[in-house]
Amino acid sequence: MKLKSGIILGLLAIGGMAIAQGLVSVKIKGSDTVLPLAQKVSENYMKAHPGSKITVIGGGSGVGIAALMDGTTDVAMSSRKIKMSEKMKLQEAGKNTKEVIIANDALAVVVNTGNKVSRLTREQLEGIYTGKIKNWNEVGGDDAKIIVYSRESSSGTYDFFKEHVMSNKNYASSVLNMPATGAIIQSVSQTKGALAYVGLAYIEKDVKALSVSYDKGKTYTMPSVANAQNKTYPIVRPLYYYYTSTVEKNIKPYIDYILSAEGQKTVLAVGYVPLTK
Numbered sequence: 001m002k003l004k005s006g007i008i009l010g011l012l013a014i015g016g017m018a019i020a021q022g023l024v025s026v027k028i029k030g031s032d033t034v035l036p037l038a039q040k041v042s043e044n045y046m047k048a049h050p051g052s053k054i055t056v057i058g059g060g061s062g063v064g065i066a067a068l069m070d071g072t073t074d075v076a077m078s079s080r081k082i083k084m085s086e087k088m089k090l091q092e093a094g095k096n097t098k099e100v101i102i103a104n105d106a107l108a109v110v111v112n113t114g115n116k117v118s119r120l121t122r123e124q125l126e127g128i129y130t131g132k133i134k135n136w137n138e139v140g141g142d143d144a145k146i147i148v149y150s151r152e153s154s155s156g157t158y159d160f161f162k163e164h165v166m167s168n169k170n171y172a173s174s175v176l177n178m179p180a181t182g183a184i185i186q187s188v189s190q191t192k193g194a195l196a197y198v199g200l201a202y203i204e205k206d207v208k209a210l211s212v213s214y215d216k217g218k219t220y221t222m223p224s225v226a227n228a229q230n231k232t233y234p235i236v237r238p239l240y241y242y243y244t245s246t247v248e249k250n251i252k253p254y255i256d257y258i259l260s261a262e263g264q265k266t267v268l269a270v271g272y273v274p275l276t277k
Contacts, residue, residue, distance in 0.1 A: 022048075022049040022253040022257075023049055023051045023052050024045075024049070024052045024251055024253055024254045025052065025053045025054075025250070026042075026052075026053070026054045026055070026074050026075060026251050026254055027055050027057075027072075027074045028042070028055065028056045028064075028073065028074065028075040028076075028241075029056075029057045029058075029059060029063065029064045029067045029068075029072070029075070029076060029077070030058070030060065030063060030064020030065065030067070030073075030075075030076045030077035030078055031058070031061040031064060031077045031078050031079040031155075031156050031157075032059070032060060032151075032157075032180050032181045033079040033105060033181065033199040033202075033239065034077035034078070034079060034102075034240075035056065036270055037102070037103060037201065037239070037267060037270050037272050038056045038077055039056050040266055040269075040270050041257070041258050041267075042056050042254075044263075045257050049253075052254075054254065056077075058180065059154075060151075060155045061078035061080050061154070061155060061156030061157075061159075062154035062155070064076035064078060065078060065082060065242065068090070068095075068097075068242060068243070068244070069086070069089055069090055069093065069095075074243055075241050075242065075247075076241070076242040076243070077239070077240070077242075078156050078239070079105065079155070079156035079157050079237065079239055079240075080157075080159045080237070080240075081099075081238075081240065082097065082099065082242055095244045095245075095246075096244060096245040097243070097244060097245075098242065098243050098244070098248055099240055099241075099242055100240065100241045100242075100243075100255055100258075100259070101239065101240055101275065102239055102240070102241050102258045102259065102267075102275075103239045103272045103273060103275060104236055104237065104238055104239065104272065104273035104274075104275065105199050105200055105201070105228075105236070105237055105239050105273060106200040106223040106224065106227070106228040106233050106236050106273060107157065107161065107165075107197055107199060107223070107235040107236070107237060108197065108199070108200055108209045108210075108223035108235075109125060109195065109197050109209070109212060110185075110188055110195070110196055110197070110198055110203065110208060110209050111188065111194060111195050111196075111207065111208050111210060112188055112189065112192045112193070113189070113205075113206065113208050115141060115142075115192065116140075116142065117136060117139060117140055117141040117210065118210060119210055119212070119213065119220045120139060120210055120211075120212060120213070121212070121213040121214075122165060122212065122213065122234070123216065125166070125212070126165065126166045126169060128148060128195060129148060129150070129161075129166050129169075129171055129172065130166065130169050130170065130171070130172055131172025131173070131175075133146065134146060136193060144192065144193045145193055146193055146195055147191050147193045147195070148174065148175045148194075148195055148196070149175070149177075149178055149184050149187055149188065149194060149196035150171060150175045150176070150178070150196070151178060151197075152178065152179055153177070157197065157199065158177075160237050161197050164237070165197075165235065181199065181202050184196045184198055185198060185202055185204065185206065185207055189206035189207050199272075200223055200225070200228070200271055200272065202271075203223070209223050212233070212235060225268065225271070225272075229273060229274075236273065239272070241255065241258075
């Protein structure tokens, strides 16, 4: 019995030393928006703490939170706040959930580089996504059908756009739902009449970001880190990590790293909006 107790105490001591040295073993799953940031931060953390093992998988915010519910991930990354129904299910399963905002993100509206439209109002975006506006000539563009892309319903970005841009109105049945942001970028870059929304970090030269107005066309603002920080760009959202209190102690060094000045430098370098300037 003494021997068994000694082994347990020894293992606990080793575990405590590992945590003190910053060594962690973490599974992270969820939001495609958060994915590039989580991958880079985790890569940097493992370089600084050899022996740590961090795996990061996308799939959507809803997928990550579902994995947290069934115990197949330690951390769910999400581009939306956890829903009350999800929180209740976790509580019913005896899981106390912790929430950490790790960065902010500006949600950009993008079109094909050949599109002459350079700006849209919130009302026009709502009209396009609800199916009331179907042709680019209705918003100052060429006479061409608008090919509308969206993330699928398990995506936190899908929910955020519906709530904050579409005033909670339903997406039109003609909207093409895509499983990942990378697929949206590819589709927009190859389709002249396409329009979509993506996280700021995903903007590249193959697509064109639009200026957006939230005051019925009086002022238009481009999506950028600076405009998100000075609050002139209107479509900005927090990005979350969710985890249960049972793993909190083990992953604390990693969470502390993301929130540190060094971690927030990585946030900026990858194309997201740091929590502080």
